[in-house]
Amino acid sequence: MAFNAYMHPRNPYKDNPPDFSKLGEEFADFKKYVQYNKAGKPFINFRSCAAVRELTVALLKKHFGIKLTLPTNSLVPTVPLRLNYLLWLEDILNCNGFDPERVVFDIGCGSSCIYPLLGVAINPEWNFFASDIDDRNLRSAKENVENNDMTTKITLIKSSGAEIFPDELEKLDACMCNPPFFNDQVEMDATKMRPTANSSCAGSKTETISEGGDLKFATKIVEESMTMGDRIKWYSIMLGKKQTLKSVLSVLKGKNISTIVTTEFCQGNTMRWGVAWTFLKDIPTQLIPVSPFQKSILKKQKKPIQMKSLVNKSDECLTSLKKILDEISVSYTVTKETSKLTVYIKAQADSWCHARRKRRQKQNKSVQNCETNSVNEQKLESSLEVELSIEIHSSNGKCTLCLIPKDQSQRDKVNNLAVFLKGKV
Ligand SMILES: C[S@@+](CC[C@H](N)C(=O)[O-])C[C@H]1O[C@@H](n2cnc3c(N)ncnc32)[C@H](O)[C@@H]1O
Secondary structure, eight states: OTTTTGOOOTTTTOOOOOOOOHHHHHHHHHTTOEETTTTEEEEEOTTOOOHHHHHHHHHHHHOOOOOOOOTSSSOOOHHHHHHHHHHHHHHHHTTTOOOOOOOEEEEETTTTTTTHHHHHHHOOOOOOEEEEEHHHHOOOOOHHHHTTTTTTTTEEEEEOOOOOTTTTOSSSSEEEOOOOOBHHHHHHHHHHSGGGGGOOOOHHHHHBBBBTTTHHHHHHHHHHHHHHGEEEEEEEEEOHHHHHHHHHHHHHHHTOOOOOEEEEETTTTTTEEEEEEOSSOOOGGGOOOOHHHHHHHHHHHHOOEEEEEESSSSSHHHHHHHHHHHHOOOOOOEEEEEEEEEEEEETTTTHHHHHHHHHHHHTTTTOTOOOOOOOHHHHHHHHHHEEEEEEEEEETTEEEEEESSSSSSGGGHHHHHHHTTTOOH
C-alpha cells in the first residue's frame, strides 16, 4: 500500500484502511476471499478480480449505503481511488466559493456508474449527467441508479461517440472522465504486466480500449471544450500515465488555455494523474489545496543539501570554507549563533562551476555535471545569480555543512557547489 499516505486528506480510507475481517463478518460474499497470514492478519489477493469486486461491493454498501451490481467481465472500480477524484473535484469547485448544489457530467460512466453514485452519496445535493457509448454499460448503470433511488439525481445519456458533449447539456459546474486508457489490446496487456495495474480488474474492451488511448480521448475533450467554453466551469480528466499528463498539458498550452491545475490520485500501488482547466477568469486556483504527493516532493526539495566536513570543529571548517570561497572570488557574510555558524553567499554560480571545470580539465577527465557545453549555455549560467546559506553544525565531535538555497529553483546550482566543496572543506 505504498501510496496510501498520499490519498486525498478527506478520503475516509486514508488513515483508516478497511478491516477485512470485520467486513467479512458482514458480507458473506466478501468473506470467501479473506485470507489470514501467519500473524493472523487478514488480507485479500488484489490480483483476484472476484475478490476486488466483492471488496468494492462491500465498501460501497457499508460506508456509502450504495447497492452495486456489476456484469461479469466489467471494470471493477476501486472505491478509494474514485473518492480521490471526487474529493479533488470538490476542492476545485470550492476554490471559488462553496455551493452545496453542483451539476457534474461524468463522461463514460461505465457499467458501475460509480462516480455519480458516489458523488451523490457524499454530496446529496449534487446532480449528475452521465454518458456512455456502450449499451450494455448503460443498461447496468441504469440498474444501479434505479436500485439506489437516484433516478432524479442522475440522468443517463447514450453517447453516439461522435461528440463528447451532447447538446442537451446546459450550464454545468464540472465534467469528469476516467477515459479508456489503452490504445489497443497489446498496450493493455503490456500494462497489466506492471504491478500497478494488477488490482484494477481491467474490464471489457469497450471500457478500457479506445483508439489513441487516453491521450486521444483527452485531446478530443480539450478540443470540444474550446467550443463549449464556460458552459462548463471546470473540465477535468483522469490520466493513466505521467507522460500522458505531460502531453495533455502541452495540448492545453497549445490552445492558450492558461488556467490549468493538476494532481495525483494515489491508492495502494496505483497512481493516476488528474488535470483540470477552466475558461473562467480570475479563478483563485491558489486556494486549491496542494496534493499530498506534491507536498511531499516540495518537502523533500526543501531539505538542505548536507555534506560532512573533513574536520571536526566548526571554526576549522569555517576557516577552510572561507579560504575556498576567497579562492573562487565568492563574497560572503558570516553570523555566529551558539549552535551553528551561518555563511550567507550571493554569487555567480559559474565561480564554482568554472573552478571545477578547470580542475577537471587539468585532470584531463570527461566533464560532467555543472559543465556547460556551449558558449550560450556558459553565458546563461554566468548570468544567473545564486543566493544560499551554508550552516555549519557541530555535534558529537562531527561537523556537517547544510547548504540551503534561498530559492528552490536554484537547487541544482547549490548542489554543484556541494560537489565542488566535497573533499576540500
Ligand atoms: C475506463 S471506463 C470508466 C468507467 C467508470 N467511469 C469508472 O471510472 O469505473 C471508460 C468508459 O468510457 C466509455 N466510453 C468510451 N468512449 C466513450 C465516448 N465517446 N463517450 C462516452 N463514453 C465513452 C466506455 O464504454 C467505458 O464505460
